Amino acid sequence: MQSQRASMRRTGTATYATGQETAQRILDVARRLFMEEGHSKLTMRRIAKAAGMSPGNLSYYYPTRADLLADLLQHVIDGYISQFQTLRGASDDAEEQFRAVLGFVFDDLATRETTLFFPELWVLANRDDWIAQQMEKMYAQYRAILVDVIGLINPGLTETRRADLALMISASIEGHTMFVGHDRPHRARAGKLRNVLIEHFLRLVKETGEPHSAKVTAGR
Secondary structure, three states: OHHHHHHHEOOOOOEOOOOHHHHHHHHHHHHHHHHHHOHHHOOHHHHHHHOOOOHHHHHHHOOOHHHHHHHHHHHHHHHHHHHHHHHHHOOOOHHHHHHHHHHHHHHHOOOHHHHHHHHHHHHHHHHOHHHHHHHHHHHHHHHHHHHHHHHHHOOOOOHHHHHHHHHHHHHHHHHOHHHHOOOOOOHHHHHHHHHHHHHHHHHHHHHOOOOHHHHHHHHO
């Protein structure tokens, strides 16, 4: 059984052929429990019960909690990446793509799921280095989209400079979660803040240049 299971799984992931629907159901259940009950209650036994299966059946798809969490985070970011690609495909103008992607991320803060899921993930990452690494991998895929769009808007920037801007923009938007997220104290002001934020960052990207030291090095 072990060899059969290993042949059906990618490393750290659930089956990608047989049992996709069951794997999807497991991830949906795990995400809901993680969001509503917190990471401390996200045990394999609790997930199995909520998914209507035995712990043994769950372990066929996910032998360990680490396997499940890795797939859960990838499952979450895949949905965002797909949406970003759709938004970017709707316009050939890089600035419009930038506005669309940032607008979607900011608007997404209003959902109860996002407001609860990501802060819970941040807490867990503060206590678990492995989770912190998995979270960084997840966010890196999102930032790669920003890096690409920033490069189209300001082609003169180095890869490092674009990456720095993407990190700063991502961190700023994420930081708004606790203030303008679902049922948060400044939710009513989110619309105005959204527009200010997007235009500010767009202007920053367009006007940002390379540090003097970088120009000198490049000249050599």
